[in-house]
Amino acid sequence: MSQVYNFCAGPAMLPTAVMERAQAEMRNWNALQVSVMEVSHRSKEYIAMAEQAEQDLRDLLAIPDNYKVLFCQGGGRGQFAAVPLNLFGDKLEADYIITGQWAKSAAEEGKKHGKINQIDIRETAEDGSVSLTPSTKWPLNPDAAYVHYCPNETIEGIEISDIPDTGDVPLVADMSSTILSRSIDVSKFGVIYAGAQKNIGPSGLALVIVREDLLGRARQAIPSILDYQVLANSDSMYNTPPTYSWYLAGLVFQWLKEQGGIAEFAKRNEAKANLLYDYIDGSDFYQNQVDKQYRSWMNVPFQLVDESLNEAFLAESAEAGLLTLKGHRIVGGMRASIYNAMPIEGVEALVSFMQIFASKHQ
Ligand code: PMP
Numbered sequence: 194m195s196q197v198y199n200f201c202a203g204p205a206m207l208p209t210a211v212m213e214r215a216q217a218e219m220r221n222w223n224a225l226q227v228s229v230m231e232v233s234h235r236s237k238e239y240i241a242m243a244e245q246a247e248q249d250l251r252d253l254l255a256i257p258d259n260y261k262v263l264f265c266q267g268g269g270r271g272q273f274a275a276v277p278l279n280l281f282g283d284k285l286e287a288d289y290i291i292t293g294q295w296a297k298s299a300a301e302e303g304k305k306h307g308k309i310n311q312i313d314i315r316e317t318a319e320d321g322s323v324s325l326t327p328s329t330k331w332p333l334n335p336d337a338a339y340v341h342y343c344p345n346e347t348i349e350g351i352e353i354s355d356i357p358d359t360g361d362v363p364l365v366a367d368m369s370s371t372i373l374s375r376s377i378d379v380s381k382f383g384v385i386y387a388g389a390q391k392n393i394g395p396s397g398l399a400l401v402i403v404r405e406d407l408l409g410r411a412r413q414a415i416p417s418i419l420d421y422q423v424l425a426n427s428d429s430m431y432n433t434p435p436t437y438s439w440y441l442a443g444l445v446f447q448w449l450k451e452q453g454g455i456a457e458f459a460k461r462n463e464a465k466a467n468l469l470y471d472y473i474d475g476s477d478f479y480q481n482q483v484d485k486q487y488r489s490w491m492n493v494p495f496q497l498v499d500e501s502l503n504e505a506f507l508a509e510s511a512e513a514g515l516l517t518l519k520g521h522r523i524v525g526g527m528r529a530s531i532y533n534a535m536p537i538e539g540v541e542a543l544v545s546f547m548q549i550f551a552s553k554h555q
Contacts, residue, residue, distance in 0.1 A: 198539035201517035209398035246443030272287035273302035282410035284338035324484035328357035331402030345371035352489035394442035478551035495527035
């Protein structure tokens with residue numbers, strides 16, 4: 194098979210070493226003569242694997258002891274509902290910081306459960322370039338049950354790398370497309386959640402990291418499978434968990450540790466992103482319109498200045514083994530998602546293709 198690089202935003206590529214190990218263990222996991230998909234989640238082998246996966250994640254992100262880690266179902270959108278149902282308590286309002294499509298979707302779901310103050314912090318200039326209001330200037334409501342934000346907007350490629358200070362109001366972050374890409378101080382958050390299918394493993398799994406004092410506030414009518422307290426009490430096995438996704442996430446965590454942990458990946462991710470943005474900025478054939486300080490390390494949207502070449506770009510890049518570069522349908526253009534599993538060689542191959550394409554069509 195010739196070398197391909199898959200730039201899909203999610204489900205995204207997984208590390209080759211992880212895929213090879215999963216393949217080797219596919220029909221005989223843990224010397225049990227069956228696949229990990231075929232064993233009980235209550236077996237001692239599965240529980241040992243599940244606990245190790247949690248421990249590895251705790252090590253990677255230095256998660257403090259007063260936080261629970263939950264392995265949930267329902268993806269990112271499941272958490273759009275779980276967050277208000279778990280956190281409103283007897284409060285009536287919550288703040289949602291609007292940075293793009295995913296933050297908006299989270300706010301829409303939140304509206305079913307209480308009064309949502311949408312704080313749109315995007316600043317769009319006439320030429321279409323986008324910046325954000327810094328977090329120190331956000332008009333936050335001190336009576337909010339929580340502040341929800343999306344540190345990395347997967348579609349627009351906008352990332353907020355400093356952690357907002359929300360005082361005593363719990364900070365909730367949708368980290369679906371940024372978790373594990375750089376070091377974070379978990380103690381600054383009330384809840385962190387992420388759908389798995391970008392930087393963690395296959396879809397079907399969502400991770401929740403929740404500060405213990407926020408447990409036990411859920412609304413009475415909350416479905417039990419969304420109740421953080423129920424999930425914490427049952428070690429995320431209140432119902433049958435997505436066992437294969439959990440196993441594969443565990444392999445990804447092991448791989449991240451073997452490769453040097455999150456500090457190492459932060460370096461790699463910054464280098465990959467710089468390579469691509471520097472090339473785009475230096476070219477008059479491509480453009481990226483996000484303010485440099487808010488550009489995402491994980492999702493790099495770009496446009497061809499002459500959009501009539503989009504179809505040719507997509508066809509020729511796919512032929513060159515550079516897959517799924519089409520931007521999200523809402524924003525158009527191109528997008529290269531370069532999560533942890535994408536090696537620098539993939540970004541180098543993309544940049545050299547972009548150079549060749551530009552010189553051919555200029
Ligand atoms: N939040 C973000 C930031 C996302 O990128 C996505 C999916 N691309 C979601 C939420 C929704 O995730 P899911 O499809 O797992 O519900």
